[in-house]
Amino acid sequence: MRFELRSVTAGYGETVALREASLVVPSGLVVALLGPNGAGKTTLLRVASGLLAPRSGQLLVDDRDVTGFSSAELTQAGLCHVTEGRSVFPSLTVRENLRMFARPGEEREALDRAVDAFPRLGERLSQIAGTMSGGEQQMLALARAYVSRASVVLLDEVSMGLAPIVVDEIFAFLDRLVADGSTSLLLVEQYVTKALAIADHVYMLDRGRIVFCGEPDELDADALASSYLGASA
Numbered sequence: 001m002r003f004e005l006r007s008v009t010a011g012y013g014e015t016v017a018l019r020e021a022s023l024v025v026p027s028g029l030v031v032a033l034l035g036p037n038g039a040g041k042t043t044l045l046r047v048a049s050g051l052l053a054p055r056s057g058q059l060l061v062d063d064r065d066v067t068g069f070s071s072a073e074l075t076q077a078g079l080c081h082v083t084e085g086r087s088v089f090p091s092l093t094v095r096e097n098l099r100m101f102a103r104p105g106e107e108r109e110a111l112d113r114a115v116d117a118f119p120r121l122g123e124r125l126s127q128i129a130g131t132m133s134g135g136e137q138q139m140l141a142l143a144r145a146y147v148s149r150a151s152v153v154l155l156d157e158v159s160m161g162l163a164p165i166v167v168d169e170i171f172a173f174l175d176r177l178v179a180d181g182s183t184s185l186l187l188v189e190q191y192v193t194k195a196l197a198i199a200d201h202v203y204m205l206d207r208g209r210i211v212f213c214g215e216p217d218e219l220d221a222d223a224l225a226s227s228y229l230g231a232s233a
């Protein structure tokens, strides 16, 4: 599934956080979205998943205009948005969460697939999700993208605040998620080097505008470093 934002402007009250931003997530590819703090990365993902209505511009799924679709309708169309906020049902068990994420009739298979991708979840199927560690909850949130067979997965800083070993597990999972070519990713990530290593295309946002679009090896290392002063790679 090809996903596109075309000349999108969006914001909050007086604040314009995104200005005529255009971005394409081609079918089966990984797109990294970079930019300094406050550049508008989260805003772009919120518009992409229907959480924030654009003031102008269009959202397209396989060239079909889906502007104005609710987040539920975009989920139905194949989008899955995973945020740093660990989007799981905290009072349900891991097993119940996975069943909720599965497509109807695929509950059993969904459980097996999730456990295969994240063995740690398999050890905790009966645990209440809200009592798991941050890393485990994030794995469960990511498993949602996998078991729901989403076509486009939007990932907002999913490795934020996690231990390095968990971050490695998450990146190994992302490799797996895109391996068969049926899923594409739009990735906002503080681990820029890791993100660029799996990205096919990269966009850079600065103060709400797309200032670079190309392949990772075309990125000017100095520009990258100066826009990410202090960020860990």
Ligand SMILES: Nc1ncnc2c1ncn2[C@@H]1O[C@H](COP(=O)(O)OP(=O)(O)OP(=O)(O)O)[C@@H](O)[C@H]1O
Residues within 6 Å of the ligand: 012, 015, 016, 017, 035, 036, 037, 038, 039, 040, 041, 042, 043, 044
């Ligand atoms: N709910 C809100 N109300 C008002 N302004 C907001 C809101 N959310 C974000 N903004 C503003 O919109 C701009 C873009 O914010 P956004 O969170 O999209 O940036 P970001 O690139 O994701 O930043 P970071 O890397 O720090 O997470 C910022 O100036 C921010 O202060």
